[in-house]
Amino acid sequence: MSKTVEKKHVGLEVGHIVAKYLFDSEDLHYGDWSGGLEPCVRNFPQAQRRYSERILENLPDGVRTVLDVGGGAGTLARKLQDRGLEVEVVVPSAYLAGKCREKLREGTPVHECTLQDFAPGRTFDLLVFSESFQYIPVAEALDACESLLAPGGHLLLFDCFRENVPGRCPIKGGIRRTDFDREMPRRPFREVLDLDLTEAIAPSFDVFADMLQNLALPLGSVVAEHARSQYPWVTKLVHWKLRPRIDKLQRRYFSGDFDGAAFRKWKSYRLMVFQRT
Numbered sequence: 001m002s003k004t005v006e007k008k009h010v011g012l013e014v015g016h017i018v019a020k021y022l023f024d025s026e027d028l029h030y031g032d033w034s035g036g037l038e039p040c041v042r043n044f045p046q047a048q049r050r051y052s053e054r055i056l057e058n059l060p061d062g063v064r065t066v067l068d069v070g071g072g073a074g075t076l077a078r079k080l081q082d083r084g085l086e087v088e089v090v091v092p093s094a095y096l097a098g099k100c101r102e103k104l105r106e107g108t109p110v111h112e113c114t115l116q117d118f119a120p121g122r123t124f125d126l127l128v129f130s131e132s133f134q135y136i137p138v139a140e141a142l143d144a145c146e147s148l149l150a151p152g153g154h155l156l157l158f159d160c161f162r163e164n165v166p167g168r169c170p171i172k173g174g175i176r177r178t179d180f181d182r183e184m185p186r187r188p189f190r191e192v193l194d195l196d197l198t199e200a201i202a203p204s205f206d207v208f209a210d211m212l213q214n215l216a217l218p219l220g221s222v223v224a225e226h227a228r229s230q231y232p233w234v235t236k237l238v239h240w241k242l243r244p245r246i247d248k249l250q251r252r253y254f255s256g257d258f259d260g261a262a263f264r265k266w267k268s269y270r271l272m273v274f275q276r277t
């Protein structure tokens with residue numbers, strides 16, 4: 001596994017531990033703030049529940065078997081099981097796979113591998129990607145989708161797109177729009193639904209911005225000040241060594257550009273359903 005991929009996995013695992021402790025939520029997506037929910041940190045679990053409901057509300061008719069791709073800690077998979085669906089999960093992190101096994105029905109297949117390496121020799125009625133499509137190169141994800149869906153099967157993506165807007169977006173991640181628009185028309189998929197939910201997701205970034213300014217920044221200052229007074233030489237050395245990295249973090253997260261407005265400008269968040277033809 002490459003270092004970048006490993007870093008992403010660790011980030012998600014840390015995210016799960018923090019979110020579970022702070023919010024008692026195990027979802028690893030941004031949440032959906034529609035319906036007048038006030039964007040603030042204590043409402044995060046509610047926004048995340050709303051997000052999962054959005055997926056459940058848009059399940060295609062007649063689905064019996066589901067593969068939850070990049071199923072995180074298994075919360076959505078469990079909800080799908082509670083609806084009577086036969087669910088399998090693909091998740092390449094051993095830590096998250098363990099969390100899935102804890103909450104899914106006994107015997108639920110949890111495949112600890114990437115989608116690209118998953119070769120079950122069977123097809124599913126539905127593939128669900130809840131904020132996980134963006135982690136996989138588009139062509140590789142679609143190759144896998146083609147082989148895992150029989151004609152008539154469905155693909156549901158609820159994820160972020162990196163739109164073709166000039167300038168440097170401080171928010172990382174997202175499916176590259178150019179790649180998606182180039183690949184999709186070449187594939188045997190018919191679009192059934194394309195809901196633009198950017199407005200419903202963007203407030204998460206105002207909540208993150210608030211956490212950065214009012215939690216991370218003051219905490220960081222207190223720790224840095226303490227280190228400076230207690231260990232001046234070590235602090236100077238560490239600061240000198242990590243300077244480029246610190247500057248990069250400051251530019252990205254503390255320049256005042258990392259917020260819902262940036263998300264609305266550079267990203268879009270869609271719920272899309274496609275049918276394999």
Ligand SMILES: C[S@@+](CC[C@H](N)C(=O)[O-])C[C@H]1O[C@@H](n2cnc3c(N)ncnc32)[C@H](O)[C@@H]1O
Pocket residue numbers: 009012026027028029069070071072073076090091092093096113114115116129130131132135136
């Ligand atoms: C942002 S999390 C979303 C988790 C979950 N679907 C949710 O909504 O809470 C992204 C998920 O994609 C998974 N993932 C990353 N790369 C993947 C790959 N190549 N194949 C399958 N899953 C992958 C991660 O392990 C993680 O579970």
